[in-house]
Structure formats: C-alpha cells, structure tokens
Amino acid sequence: MTQALTIHQNNIHLFFQMLEEHLGIALDHSKEYLVASRLAVIARSHNFKDHHALIQHLLVNPLGILHHQSFHAMTTNETMFFRDKYPFETLRTTIIPALIAKRRETKTLEIWCAAASTGQEPYSLAILLRENFPELYFWKIQLIATDISEPALTQARTGIYSETEVKRGLSEEQIKRHFKLLPSGQYEISSELKQMIRFESLNLVKDWPVMPKFDLILIRNVLIYFNAATKAKIFRKLRAQLADDGGCLLLGSSESILYDQSFKVQQEDRVSYYCKDLHKEMQR
Template identity: 40%
Template sequence: MITTEFDFLRDFLKQRSGLVLSNEKQYLVESRLIPVTRRHNLASLSALVQAIRKPGSTALQEEVVEAMTTNESFFFRDKTPFDHFKGLMLPNLMEARASRRKMRIWCAAASTGQEPYSLAMVLKEMRAKVGSFGFEILGTDISNEVLDKAKAGTYSQFEVQRGLPIQMLVKYFAQEGELWQISSEIRSMVQWRKLNLLQSFSQLGEFDIIFCRNVLIYFDQETKKDVLHRIAKQMPKDGYLVLGAAETVVGLTDAFEPVPEHRGLYRPKQQSADAATVRKLGSAFPKLSALTSP
C-alpha cells in the first residue's frame, strides 16, 4: 500500500469512527482489509480505496469501518467493575431511586454483548435484593456484525470459558452443538442499538450508570474530551461512569471526578454549595458579579 492510500484510509477511519492509527499500523490495515477486497473481488487495497471514494459506496465504507474496529470482549472482563456494580453502584442508586424504582444502564461500544449480559446476570443473581426494581440495559456499538451476534446471544466454547463462572454457564446457557446460547430470560433484559460515539447520542436519554470501557484508548485527545463531555450530559449528578483500566478522565474533563479507592469508577463532579450560590447570585445580579470578579 502506498503512503497516500494509507493516509487516506487513516483520515477516513478517524473521521468515521474516531480510530487513530500511527504509521506503524499499516500492517494492521492490510491484514484486516485484504479479506474485504476478496469479498468484493477487488484486485488490491488500492482498488478498495478507489471504490470507497466513489459516490454511493456507503455500504462498502461501513464494511471497511467494521473491519477495522476492535471487537475484543469477554464475560466479566477485568472483574473489578462488576464488583463495583454489585457492591457500590447498585446499593447507592437503589436507595436514591427508592421512590421511582427504575434505573437505566448504558454499555457503550458493547461489541458482541458479553458486558451487558454480564450485568444482566448480576441483576438476576441479586433478584432477592432487587425485588420489583426495574432495570433497562442498553448495549450499543458501531458494528452491525457484532450487534447481530450480541442479539443472538450465541457464543463459542472459547468465548464462554473467558471469564464466565461455570455456575452461570450451567444456569443461564443452553448448549447447541458446539455453541452456547444465553437464555431468552437474560437476552430479554438487554436492548440493542447501532450507535457511533462520534455522533450525537442525546436522543438516548439519561442513564444512571454508563459503561464506556476500552474504547477511548483508540481516540485522540480532542475526541476523548468531546465524548466525555457529551456523556456527562446524559447522566444525573449521582450517576456513575465506568472506564477501562487503561483509561482516565484526568486531564481530559472537569465534568467527572474519580470515586476514591475504586479504580476506573467516576462520578459527575459535585459543585460546592458556595460555588453554586455564587453562580446563582451572579446570574441574578450581573453587575455585582462583575464587580466581585477577580
């Protein structure tokens, strides 16, 4: 692949998915896109670039983006966020939502579905404590292919062996040949929707808990800031944001602050009463605000 073609694909992928590729990643582009060229009977990657430049190539463009998207996921990945979910987030929010008895959870970049299904299984295991509390779990991803797999809830032997306790495999899955399908009871607890995090998601509404793990690491700094800023707008002041182990809000946004002693867990930053009062007074008495400003 010549440099100009790689540069085009790099800019195209950043614009469409936020994915940032260094010069050293040319081998990755080639390995993931060669199968696309074969499926479309294109002679080379150069021919693929020419094809996606043409008007009316939307479907091919989406296929290229999906081919380059990393879809690594497994049940109860990293374990700690699920411990936080069960031991901290749920108890606190169930107490705070005692009157309405409803809670919304969003798993962004949910890939093939293991994360939201893991949360659903946790809730099912806690049904004695949860009682009649209502939960809505939404899983979103940019890729149609992984969403189709997530909706089916069918996984290989290798996939169910990665992080899934054997007790839960026996309780919530049925074996179908060499595959395992999660029960309809668990599948019905999760809704699915295609979503590109670079685009507006304000229409999704407000969420009490947002899992956005292991996706920001593929974005540049400005894109990270933008996504975090927009996520903050979708959360109540007592909500929780869960990021991946290698991700942080520090240095990116003042909208969130870490939850002490809970790695990867963040809450919307709480304004001090004094600061909030000053702002209210400033809006009511603008001249006084101007006089007292440093």
C-alpha cells in the same frame, strides 16, 4: 521508494483520515499492517486485486456500504464475559448498592453500556444484577447496549456464543444457570437475560439519539482509540447524559478523565470511577 509504494502509503493515510472522520478511530503509519490483514477478506469477496485496489476504490467513490464494511473491519471487538473482573466486583460491592439506595423510591435504574461489541459486557452486567440483587427483579431496569458494528450487534442480539467464548470469564455454574447448549455445540444465553437488554446501533462520534439520563454508563476500552479532541467532545456528551444526582461513569482500566473537574473521582480498591458532581456542574 517506488512511485507505486508512495501512492499506496498516501492512500492508506487518506483511508485513515476517512476512518477517523466517520468512526473517530485515530490510526497512524505504525498500524498499516492492520490494513492488509483486515481488509484482505473484503477485497477478495468484492473481486479487488488486493487491499490497495479496495482502498483506491473507497477514496474515489461516494460513501456507501463497502466503506462501512471496511471501516468496521478496522475496529477491535476484543471482549469477554466479566472482562478485567475488578470493575464488576466494584459494581457488585459499591456502585450498584449505592444506586439501589438512591432509587429505592422510584424503583428504576437506567444503565448504558456503550461500545458493547458482541454483547459480553451487558450480559455480564445482567448476570451480576440477577445473581446478586434479587430485589431488582421487581424494578424497572432499562439496560441499553450500543455499538457501531452491525455484525457485532447481530451476535449480541442472538446471544449465541462458542464454548471458548462462554468459558472466558464465566464459571461452569454460571454457564449451566444462564445458557442453553445447542446441537451445534454453541451456547445460547437465557431469554430472561436477553429481554433485559436493548441493543442499538450508535456511532459515538456522530449525533446521538435522544436517550434517558443514565444512573450508570459503562464505556470501557474504546476511548483509547480516539484522539484528544474527540475524547473531550465525547466526555462532554457523556456528562450531559448522566443523571444529575450523581450518575456514575465507568471507563477501561487504562482510561481516565482526571482533567475534567466536573466529575468526582471515586477510588475503590483497584478501580477508579467517576460521578457527576452536581455542585461543580452548577458552577460551570
């Protein structure tokens, strides 16, 4: 192995350490191919010879905008409307009706979509609420959607998507009902649905801002990128952020927290979700 190759691999390892420290994302040598493919554009736009030169610059300079651009380039923003469909069916048939029954007196719902990417998940939830629960139109619903990527949040806030993006998960009827076709050929979601959601920047592995206790938290398909210690820390914070009288947590289909006994596991068809167990919480 040449000295240059050894230096490059060591630098990539150090870059992965920086990525995990600041974003919580844990990558190993098997993901080195992602570095070249995802950092190449940034390297070219800032006049670096290649991604190796960019990484060398990041390692020897204080944390700055270029670091954050590079970190965010390594994140995965794969998403779609009504992704995986079964969790949304469980929300429609079981979780949301139970929350409505629980909050009928106060007529309020607090919902958080974490790692919301470009907005398809929170907008899917807003569509689900509008199409299936007309009584909620007169409720006070706070739907907060967060992500660490500013470019993703920018698209989410504009609510503008390509034809391919809207046709991934939405029916023709839903597109007609909730979107406006723009001269560019893109689709813009209705202002009513935009107004239902507040998009904010949040880094899951850093300090969280003061937020309300949530009746429902969706944090799907992101914890798989974190190591065990980081996951455990996030789960503790999520538990504290849930409403004490049975707030519910919905994860991705390949994620679970069966080891945490302070959550009560609920099974609905193909979907598992977790509710805060107040009795066990009081015993802690």
